[in-house]
Amino acid sequence: MASIIIHTDNKKDISLLKELAEKMGLSSHILTKEEREDLNFGELIKQNNSEDNLLKEDALIYYKSLKRK
Template sequence: MASIIIHTDNKKDISLLKELAEKMGLSSHILSKEEKEDVNFAELMKQNNETDNMLKEDALEYYRNLKKK
């Protein structure tokens, strides 16, 4: 199954696209704010390069040093 995401703030456009999908026999779903955030978060996770991440030990050391200042 393939999917498409179309972004618009215009409620008329959303209604028109949903109606068009239904007339074409396609299923459609309008994403809630939370669902949109989940999609964006998933995309960011895909783009994450693990080699850019700090080791847990280094992160703990960094935060311990912040408390001392």
């Protein structure tokens, strides 16, 4: 299955695109704000380079080295 995401803030355009998809026999779904955020978060996870992550042990050493006020 292939998918396409089209971004628009115009509700009229969204309705037109949804209607066009239905006339073409395609399924469509308008994403909620939460679904859009989930997609964006997923993309960020994919882009994460694990080599850039701080090891837990290194983080603890750094935290303990900070002066407390």
